[in-house]
Amino acid sequence: VSGDRLVLDAEESHHLLHVHRAGPGTPFDAVDGTGVAYRCEIRSVERGLAVGAIVSRTEGSGELPAALTLIVGLPDPGPAETIVSIGVPLGLTAIDFAGCARSARPPLSDARIERLLRVARSALKQSRRTRMPLIRSSRSLAQALGLLAPGARWVAEPGAAPFASRAGLGPEPAVAISVGPPGGFDERESAALREAGFEPISLGPSRLTTETAAVTLTVLARNQLLLNAL
Amino acid sequence: VSGDRLVLDAEESHHLLHVHRAGPGTPFDAVDGTGVAYRCEIRSVERGLAVGAIVSRTEGSGELPAALTLIVGLPDPGPAETIVSIGVPLGLTAIDFAGCARSARPPLSDARIERLLRVARSALKQSRRTRMPLIRSSRSLAQALGLLAPGARWVAEPGAAPFASRAGLGPEPAVAISVGPPGGFDERESAALREAGFEPISLGPSRLTTETAAVTLTVLARNQLLLNAL
Numbered sequence: 001v002s003g004d005r006l007v008l009d010a011e012e013s014h015h016l017l018h019v020h021r022a023g024p025g026t027p028f029d030a031v032d033g034t035g036v037a038y039r040c041e042i043r044s045v046e047r048g049l050a051v052g053a054i055v056s057r058t059e060g061s062g063e064l065p066a067a068l069t070l071i072v073g074l075p076d077p078g079p080a081e082t083i084v085s086i087g088v089p090l091g092l093t094a095i096d097f098a099g100c101a102r103s104a105r106p107p108l109s110d111a112r113i114e115r116l117l118r119v120a121r122s123a124l125k126q127s128r129r130t131r132m133p134l135i136r137s138s139r140s141l142a143q144a145l146g147l148l149a150p151g152a153r154w155v156a157e158p159g160a161a162p163f164a165s166r167a168g169l170g171p172e173p174a175v176a177i178s179v180g181p182p183g184g185f186d187e188r189e190s191a192a193l194r195e196a197g198f199e200p201i202s203l204g205p206s207r208l209t210t211e212t213a214a215v216t217l218t219v220l221a222r223n224q225l226l227l228n229a230l
Numbered sequence: 231v232s233g234d235r236l237v238l239d240a241e242e243s244h245h246l247l248h249v250h251r252a253g254p255g256t257p258f259d260a261v262d263g264t265g266v267a268y269r270c271e272i273r274s275v276e277r278g279l280a281v282g283a284i285v286s287r288t289e290g291s292g293e294l295p296a297a298l299t300l301i302v303g304l305p306d307p308g309p310a311e312t313i314v315s316i317g318v319p320l321g322l323t324a325i326d327f328a329g330c331a332r333s334a335r336p337p338l339s340d341a342r343i344e345r346l347l348r349v350a351r352s353a354l355k356q357s358r359r360t361r362m363p364l365i366r367s368s369r370s371l372a373q374a375l376g377l378l379a380p381g382a383r384w385v386a387e388p389g390a391a392p393f394a395s396r397a398g399l400g401p402e403p404a405v406a407i408s409v410g411p412p413g414g415f416d417e418r419e420s421a422a423l424r425e426a427g428f429e430p431i432s433l434g435p436s437r438l439t440t441e442t443a444a445v446t447l448t449v450l451a452r453n454q455l456l457l458n459a460l
Contacts, residue, residue: 015304028278061435062435062436062437063435063436064434064435076331080390086442086445089436089437089438089439089442090284090436090438090442090446091434093438100459120302126439127436127437127438128437161460162453162456162457162460163423163453163457164395164457165394165395178303180443204294204320204321204452204453204456205291205292205293205294205356206292206293206319206321206357206359207292207319207320207357207358208357209319212316212319212320215316215445215449216320216449216452218444219446219449219450220447220449220450220453222434223392223393223434223450226392226434227392227393227394228394230391
């Protein structure tokens, strides 16, 4: 983006020009991944790239009113992808697949994170969100906790009370939620979460997989953020 | 089940005796699909079937305190399976894949429903629920609405207010939730839902697929039922 001019990358240009058979004058929508959406019109094609004239821009469209970070104990690759593909449309702004005592595998490699970012990008566009989430894989829960901004914090824990929506969280700009790996957090990790201010929340009487628990807690936090913004 | 004796079917017997290499004396847990869980011990093997002695039984273990029915506008087969595999652990007691004006396909065949019931059975066991959900495919939304028991009713609708948890739903034994097919309910269907007492709920500012919207509304209703039971 420069001034009222926007150039699409090779992949998006190909999609627009060849899959959708668009040409000069065709209107299209674009997002830059930082929360800005653009209404555009194709002005020209330069070296295979579509160049658009920006007609209007909107900020934060499709986004929740606060940042929402999920720390989830590292699961297998399939469940990790499920969490990204469902959690991104639900508004997660950061997902940390944290290596935990009971995670059966090392933190995600850069190649795996690249792959999850592609899933996230596609989910972002489909859901009409505009801000690309961060995806990372901390070596430990302690490291993941060290990266959090201040704000409300909830952790899924069997035997706790269910989530009760609360009157305004106030001006807190960031909410963090956390779900254990398959097998759960160990005692040291649970203590670290309590110490970091995570309030325990019961997700109910049945046993949920890590990915379903992550989606469930995301939905509850999302709804709370929507209520706060009323 | 007869008296303090329980016979497993061929598939479960094979699993217990051959995959888990169990024999007379081995303890195991079983559910009958109607809400009863049994602690048992293998007593004998008769014609390849495991016969157990029932040590104790519990009622309603893993189940929500009320029935929870989802009416969802018929989506494609993949999303339908996602709804069953995530929605069953979350406590749905009935799922109706209703043919709607904008559903692009006829109601599910018996073979498709059989397949979804297998997915549900596996999800039920994994999640330690005990009551098998009903799965059906009504020819129309009107038919699906005609099958509902009285109780609280919520429908996902863009532009409405977010879900606000409410003080006790009282003694209502049944809650129904509804999500449109890809493309949404048409005007006549939306009017029928309002007339049937469905309260509109916003699921947020981004666009959710039918299956993610169904899971989201299920989570909100589940949490409300858990709060009611406190």
